[in-house]
Amino acid sequence: MTRDETTPEHAPDATLLDVVVGLRREVAEIAFVLDTPGTRAARPVRRTVLERLDDHLLPRLRELSRPAVVVVAGSTGAGKSTIVNSLLGEEVSKASVLRPTTREPVLVTHPDDAELAERLDLGEAVRVEHAGVPRGIALLDAPDLDSLMSSNRETAARLLAAADLGLFVTTAARYGDALPWQVLADAKERGASVAMVLNRVSDAKLAEVRTDLVARLREHGLASSALFVVPDEGAHEGLLPAASVEPVSRWLRRVAGADQARTVILRTLRGALDALVEQTATLVAEVEAQADDADALRAAVADAVPSGLGDLAEATVDGTLSTGAVEAAWLAAVDAEPGILRPVAGPFRRPRKAALARRAELLGAVTTRIRETLVTQVLAAARTSSETIGERLGELDDKLPGGAALHEAVGADGALAAWRDTTVRAEVSAWLSSVADAVAALPAAALQAGDRGLTRDGLVAVATAAAVGVASAERVLAGVAGAAAGDLVDAARTELVATGRHIVEGEAGPYTERLDRPALAPEAVTGLRLRLAELRRQVRAR
Template structure:
């Protein structure tokens, strides 16, 4: 590779891949829609490839090329590793799994340039003159080890490798595992060589031809293939002549410059494989956005009808019946709230009687406020039930059920909000009573100012506000009292309170929808969530 290109790989591409890594990590897939699980697994593999191979390699191109001996249980990796070094460095034997601890052999003069990462963190480092300069030779755990920790370590080391020396046997080369590993290597653009171990001499020609044919079918006809004959029951190192072809090949790959070529070739292959991976992640992110868009629309479609129903419910007057009517009847019986003397349209009473009525009406006000709060909560509950049907019922959209709040937290939030809204609405009654003098002054009603003054004296400002609120709720007794003492003067105020009551009920519906939609208000589901990845994709395509 041209030195200028190598320099570009070390810097320009390194910056691009760093940016890619950041954006891939940020591209989460929160909705469990079809394909999301597979896309998330692919995303995690891509992150591992970037973290464990590409970024370390791009950051330090002078590091030895990591050659990993990988394969299934009993393939003879450790024996082959030791035979290549001509020393018992990695434990070998019949006990499975033999390779519990990965071992990496590095020439003493290459140790200082070995890039920190999974290789140095997971493997025992052995300095050995038998390792060709410019390479690091590793004996990895079995890919199919019955110990999950070993399997995980083996896959991590493969992701960090520059070259895979895959070891299988004449008896097991047809298994799924070797071909899955080779497909994985091809997918990430890694350089690969293959060792067919323990091949009976009488079957050597047939097996070699079959294996070459399989490699060709997978587009891997140029993969180096080494055949090690079966030597029968055996302990210790293999005879040198049996591993000489592999040693010669390793020495051909050795030397700082040749090693650098391997690294750069693998990097080029890995970089060439990245666009397809990133495009798959882009598609997954955009599918998440489409699903979120559909879910938002489904929730929004519930809101208009639910708001109409909530408004109709509070404007029907039903809220003013029940407990409110019961409380009014109790006060009428004990404090004669409805028996205020009215002469010539003006309430006649003493200040003391007015204060007593105002005190008594405080209990009615509590009941009115509680009834309004219950009405707002009921609007939210009905909306939640409708959303439950839309998002989790038959034919619901994928991931809809995930948006529905669970547990008591939402119920507590709904109740607290209903109480707060009801208290604010009752305070509006106080404000309107405070403006009655101005209303009376502008009114065309005969003796309007005197009627307002009489009503305020008869019930107190707070008591009169309570009666206005009760009338706005639809309580007929409150309407009757207000009509007797004020006539048409407060029609507009009562309508204003009714409108605000209906508006609060509609807001309770909107708040219920908002509480569901808030789960969709995350960057990963934004319309432009895939934009950073598309920028990285364009940069990669310019470089590869």
Template sequence: MTTDDPSAPDPTALDALADDLRGVRLPFPLDGAQEGRGDVDAALSQLADHVRPRLESLHAPLLVVIGGSTGAGKSTLVNSLVGRAVSRAGAIRPTTRRPVLMHHPEDAAWFEGPRILPGLARVSEGSADAVAGADASAPVPAAAGDEAAATSLALAPSTAIGRGIALLDAPDIDSVSSGNRELARQLLRAADLWLFVTTANRYADAVPWEVLRTAAARDVTVAVVMNRIPPRPGVAEELAADLRTLLAADGLEDSPLFLVEESALDADGMLPPAASAEIRGFIDDLARDSVSRVVIARRTLAGAIGALAVSARQIAEQVAAQEEQRARLGEEVAVAFAAARERIDQVMGDGSLLRGEVLARWQDVVGTGELIRGLETAVGRVRDRVVRMLRSEPAPAIAAENALESGLVQVVLDETGRAAEQAEAAWRATASGRMLLEGRDLARLPDDLAARASAAVRAWQGDVLELVRAEGADRRAKARILSLGVNAVGVALMVVVFASTAFIPTGLEVGAGAATAVLGQKLLETIFGDEAVRRLARTARESLASRLDELIGSRAEVFRDRLAEEPAGTGAEQLRTDAARLEALAARLGDPRTSQGESR
């Protein structure tokens, strides 16, 4: 049987919500995250079990789910309405382990497939009508175990049920079996109409009212049965008045209320026909009135969609909290490694590297005798000294490069390790970060980091030498570079880069590091000129920064990769958009003018 209804509203908004809910990820252990996951599952179940199929088939048989508390006499009532024991009744709990769906035989096609409750396998119980020679009092065997209760649905066709309506016997909402409790709530979410059974002794219990308040919030059509009323004058009226007051307080004042007095059961375990006659008449009237069935279906559907919109917004808040947590964790990593880069830049620019071994090797290259007495007049003599030294012994320039490499690599390793430790410490301060770090040591530097750092610095030194060669392409500069040696000129440029982020003014003579940098700058100016030296130093520094960014970024990426292992999924804003579309759909379904047009 096709279930398509040409008058049904467009289900696109529902499909979009389902797709987006399936993409929701709530990986971080934040307050409410577990409840949020449950809300996602419940919403998807609601969509598949009731909302989507009902929207497509507004004229499909009305599904009446009969639910109630443990010991309320629900199964006895169901059997009495059908005239045969289709639901197991007894003192041992839980009694209803597998839900039973009773329908008219000619409505079978609506329920045999996965149109509603697609997650429950169909089990045929055959005809529920009395068969000659059969024991009509024998209860349908219950499936063993809680798991079976959550995976199968017994179909029981019966001519005792009018066309256009179906009765679904659900497990107890407060069953001792957790599987049954969840199944009961799932079936109630699939209902077009709830027939809620309680007793004179337990109608004010907390669990039933939690369920009834949920019905009121979703604008579900509810009929209430108060069972086992003591057959004493005035008791039924008194209890009914109190129950109606409670119903009205929760917005259910229009709910039909049926009163069933305590009665002796017959030999087959059934109520006397008069005890259930009013309920029987209510169900038969619905079976005969197609317009009323569609009105009820639309009202419950509109309420369910409105409730889904509320749920989508609540889930969106959980997703937003997860997004904020993800951003915070990522920011902690970014801050730690950005601070490391700043500290490295500071070391590279404050002359700290131009001390110790580096200073000694640079002085081997240029000599120091004339340095402090006056750089302006000494540049020529220093250049001559460099030429003489390089002609006989080129090693000092190479040694200076190696010293610079060694010093910079050590700074990079120290600061990168410090950043990793800071990032890990920041993560360990939160439950979400601890979850990400569980079983991992992200702060540990990889064994090959020193080798990669050395390779990056050497590659940068190669960049500097290429800059020198390219800048010295004209004949005059080339001759001067050749006279000094490319490596010596390159080392001079490296010294200038490591001296200051700003260009060193001529004549700055404060400390050996600054003095060596000034000398390097003056030496370069005699070859390339003032503006060219500024440009070369800036280009060389940018090249080094790029290589260090890549190297240090690879360590930060370890943290980001771990964060990415917990996918972000559907965004909060998308869920809010879905909620707005559902609110519009619910409003259309709840519009009486639309309802009248589609009920004809």
């Protein structure tokens, strides 16, 4: 059976309240951190769910004994305040062309309901007690929905979302505007009961306007909504004749009858719960989709990372790292001090201190060039990897939602270039230190031989040059260290490639850091999915 006016009503219990409180907590923790078409659509859904939970569902579930809130809403000049005052037979809400500047809504309750009405969370509403309000309801005159002041518009929209019943006031001249129908559609979406007051209708236009309006209500799925027509009284001040608003007053008394106000509240709650189930299901689906998108983006980043490593590894193996500035520095050192090539040649004769110092100075320049060259080469490899990741994500943006936005976010990180430069320099320094450690670990005899023509730092410079592919430096190192020289060079080259790989793979870091957030984990949806299942069980049981 479809849910209509005859469907039995059931009061929510503590179990339902517990489920909705838990659901609210899970929805609040959702974070749509990727920028995809799905997350862009889901963010306003999340915001709407939280607003409706906070403004209406949770307050109503916590205390059903409070008066049903009837929000009187409409556009500027529709006559809302005049309608409210006329229903009460006294001016309690100022009616004026200046009304759009009024910030505070006006809440009117029966004196016997005042204590219960105090529990209504309606912000800064001006509270008025009046015996003309039927027991069981509270009339709330809201600011204009199209007020020039954005704060008034926001307040009016929030109050409508909190309403148990909406009484929308429009005029014969403006009922065709988009605003009334948007308000009615929103109310229908959240399951709220709504009625319409068509104000200032002339006798000549009554039949035509009423027929057209009824057709529009039917077209929008609102055929069961109450419709009241208030005659045009012409230019006047003060209250409308009691007879003009009597149909509205009679309807309010019926709504406020013994059990009717509670029935209205429960019916609105039920509709709101149905809408909540649907919207939560939408959020669950998008949280899951976001986690899937994050997995796909991680895989794309991982595939693109090694792109910068090839040139560096090849240059290390084939010796091209030593060309250019490194080779020039080595040749300059040899030209200035040919003895470098013969550190242990001929009969034993320790070089003079001046010669040793000269060799150390020249070889120090070689080490400096090697450091600079390695920093340049490794930085280039890192940038190539980063650029390839960006290109891959951009090319696949249609298939990988969020890829282009992710690359843009990483590229906008002003600290990334400095981080890369610092990291590369530190890693190159660490590699140079490892070569020095390997030289220090050579057999004592080799080091003694080195002392005959090279200082310890000079021998480290030779070993470093040999590791980056300077052939004559390899021969010098072999003359000093013998068979151990080959093992040292091989190990240094292997470690250099590993260092390059570590740096290049580190380019994935700025991307994976943004993808390894808890909100993008597969289990991020678990709690929300569980609450949705619990909510569905509760709603089906009612």
